[in-house]
Amino acid sequence: RKMRKKIVAGNWKMNLNLQEGLALAKEVNDALAADKPNCDVIICTPFIHLASVAGVLDSQLVGLGAENCADKEQGAYTGEVSAEMVKSTGAQYVILGHSERREYYNETPEILKEKVLLALKNGLKVIFCIGETLAEREANKQNEVVKAELEGSVFNLSAEEFANVIVAYEPIWAIGTGKTATAEQAEEIHAFIRSVIAEKYGNEVAENTSILYGGSAKPSNAPELFAKPNIDGGLIGGAALKCADFKGIIDAWK
Numbered sequence: 001r002k003m004r005k006k007i008v009a010g011n012w013k014m015n016l017n018l019q020e021g022l023a024l025a026k027e028v029n030d031a032l033a034a035d036k037p038n039c040d041v042i043i044c045t046p047f048i049h050l051a052s053v054a055g056v057l058d059s060q061l062v063g064l065g066a067e068n069c070a071d072k073e074q075g076a077y078t079g080e081v082s083a084e085m086v087k088s089t090g091a092q093y094v095i096l097g098h099s100e101r102r103e104y105y106n107e108t109p110e111i112l113k114e115k116v117l118l119a120l121k122n123g124l125k126v127i128f129c130i131g132e133t134l135a136e137r138e139a140n141k142q143n144e145v146v147k148a149e150l151e152g153s154v155f156n157l158s159a160e161e162f163a164n165v166i167v168a169y170e171p172i173w174a175i176g177t178g179k180t181a182t183a184e185q186a187e188e189i190h191a192f193i194r195s196v197i198a199e200k201y202g203n204e205v206a207e208n209t210s211i212l213y214g215g216s217a218k219p220s221n222a223p224e225l226f227a228k229p230n231i232d233g234g235l236i237g238g239a240a241l242k243c244a245d246f247k248g249i250i251d252a253w254k
């Protein structure tokens with residue numbers, strides 16, 4: 001089918017204490033060891049779990065990522081966690097630009113641009129989230145919103161750097177709401193996102209870029225979403241907190 005990577009990534013957000021997180025990571029790892037996935041699987045956890053979770057994952061089977069990183073390299077930034085620190089735990093990925101970070105922690109395109117550069121500089125692959133609000137969708141502005149988000153924080157990268165970016169389209173009205181975009185709605189905007197990447201970096205880069213859908217994905221709707229030509233997998237919130245649900249979504253690639 002597609003040359004680019006098929007991916008299912010979980011985003012635990014601010015859920016699960018260390019013991020719970022370790023138990024879930026082990027359960028997912030064991031389930032995938034017993035029944036090999038047909039896609040890349042990534043678990044993104046709170047910073048404080050990363051090193052311990054790295055210890056229970058077979059890195060050939062399950063990738064590990066953070067949910068954020070600092071926009072500064074190092075120094076007097078109390079409470080912040082740098083990209084280098086994330087990398088040193090064994091993590092290979094970082095989610096940046098999640099709508100919750102943009103909305104509740106005032107992360108601007110300029111801040112995200114710095115974070116992306118630092119993540120890439122430290123050898124992390126970036127899962128970069130974009131997506132419109134309900135009001136923007138109702139005003140039919142979704143295409144211009146996602147294009148501006150790409151231009152604002154990742155289109156400054158060289159094509160070589162951009163090869164380490166995974167795009168996650170997450171309509172804000174579908175995150176944690178139980179409202180999934182229809183597979184047709186998602187495919188339409190994924191195709192648009194790919195065309196914007198092609199305009200910027202050319203067809204080959206665009207064809208090699210994985211574009212994930214996020215927003216109330218679950219085992220029941222994942223097969224229909226993943227069947228679309230421009231949907232290369234999912235970024236999974238709520239359903240990543242239960243092994244059976246997460247595995248059910250991973251199995252949608254079979």
Ligand code: PEP
Binds near residue numbers: 011176236
């Ligand atoms: C997310 O926030 O990345 C997400 C997709 O959440 P949920 O699956 O819970 O809608």
